[in-house]
Amino acid sequence: MYQMEDLLAVMSRLRDPETGCPWDLKQTFASIAPYTLEETYELIDAIEQGDQAQIPGELGDVLFQVVFYSQLGKEQGAFDFAEVVHGITDKLLRRHPHVFPNGTLDEQREGEAPNEQEIWAKWEQIKQEERSEKALHSLMDDIPKALPGTSRASKMQKRASQIGFDWQNVSDVVAALRAELFELEAELHSNDKDALADEMGDVLFSAINLCRHLKLDAEAVLRAASNKFERRFRFVEQRAKEQGLVLDNTHNPQLDRFWTEAKQSGL
Numbered sequence: 001m002y003q004m005e006d007l008l009a010v011m012s013r014l015r016d017p018e019t020g021c022p023w024d025l026k027q028t029f030a031s032i033a034p035y036t037l038e039e040t041y042e043l044i045d046a047i048e049q050g051d052q053a054q055i056p057g058e059l060g061d062v063l064f065q066v067v068f069y070s071q072l073g074k075e076q077g078a079f080d081f082a083e084v085v086h087g088i089t090d091k092l093l094r095r096h097p098h099v100f101p102n103g104t105l106d107e108q109r110e111g112e113a114p115n116e117q118e119i120w121a122k123w124e125q126i127k128q129e130e131r132s133e134k135a136l137h138s139l140m141d142d143i144p145k146a147l148p149g150t151s152r153a154s155k156m157q158k159r160a161s162q163i164g165f166d167w168q169n170v171s172d173v174v175a176a177l178r179a180e181l182f183e184l185e186a187e188l189h190s191n192d193k194d195a196l197a198d199e200m201g202d203v204l205f206s207a208i209n210l211c212r213h214l215k216l217d218a219e220a221v222l223r224a225a226s227n228k229f230e231r232r233f234r235f236v237e238q239r240a241k242e243q244g245l246v247l248d249n250t251h252n253p254q255l256d257r258f259w260t261e262a263k264q265s266g267l
Contacts, residue, residue, distance in 0.1 A: 007064070008081060011071045029072055036065040048223070095126050124162065139163070150218040153208045173213045177206040232262035 014024040043058035070081035093100045098113050114122075131142060139159040143152060160166060167173045184199040211218040239258040240247055247255075 007067055008071075011064075011067045015071055015075065024068075027068070027072075029069065032065065032068055032072075036062075039065055048220075048227075095123060097122065097126075148219055149204075150208050150222060153205050154212050154218050157209050157212055167209075167213065170210070170213045173206070173210045177203070177210055180206045228267070231267045232259060235262040235265070235267055 013019070014021045017025065039058070039061040043055070043062055046054040046058045066084065067081065070079070070084050073083075074080040093103050093105070097103065098119055099109060101107050101109055113119075131139075134142070139162060140156060143155050143159065145152070147155065157166070167176065180199070180202045184196070184203050187195050187199050190196065208218040211221055236255055236258040237247075239261065240255065243254070245252065245254060
């Protein structure tokens with residue numbers, strides 16, 4: 001079987017100025033970034049579908065993104081794959097003192113491991129120390145702006161909760177969501193699109209906060225809801241086809257009945 005060094009050799013050949021691939025040669029960090037996002041989502045999709053046969057291939061696509069960036073870094077004299085591996089290994093050793101007591105691979109822990117709450121507290125302490133070393137001035141500083149909206153909102157809320165800026169119980173979060181819905185409803189008859197967008201954003205942000213308090217991943221919850229909508233809508237389309245219905249942009253009560261059928265069927 002091919003090994004890691006073989007993949008690195010392939011990447012080097014693809015970027016060879018004389019004999020490499022024209023498409024690969026013209027790529028940059030910025031041009032590859034959209035593909036990285038796409039490959040990551042394809043991996044997540046395979047995982048959520050439980051497609052074990054597909055997962056290795058999708059993991060390979062994601063790994064190739066890392067190798068591609070590393071090759072670009074090497075060409076620019078900035079970093080190479082070895083530095084990437086060293087960096088992540090060092091970080092994992094540092095952030096898991098309950099497994100690697102002296103921060104190296106040489107020593108194993110003796111005795112029982114701390115409980116999950118203690119591990120989590122230590123993890124956050126280490127990350128905070130890392131932020132201090134980077135001279136970050138706010139808990140928000142290193143939250144990537146390119147994250148999906150739901151993930152970024154949840155991460156921001158979680159960070160704020162670290163200094164006690166948070167609702168204390170779920171009922172308060174539900175009340176806050178109701179309040180935001182009330183404010184949105186008050187704007188519905190206005191022609192102020194900016195105000196509507198602002199209120200709608202507050203509703204979504206509050207809904208994500210509720211997911212966090214319920215210990216649910218908002219992004220995963222939304223993907224599951226979208227998948228459920230897709231299954232039911234496909235059912236509606238199939239039933240409409242069976243009935244010979246012409247589908248256009250006019251409301252057809254029969255479609256609502258098909259939707260109810262889909263729900264009752266467990267889709």
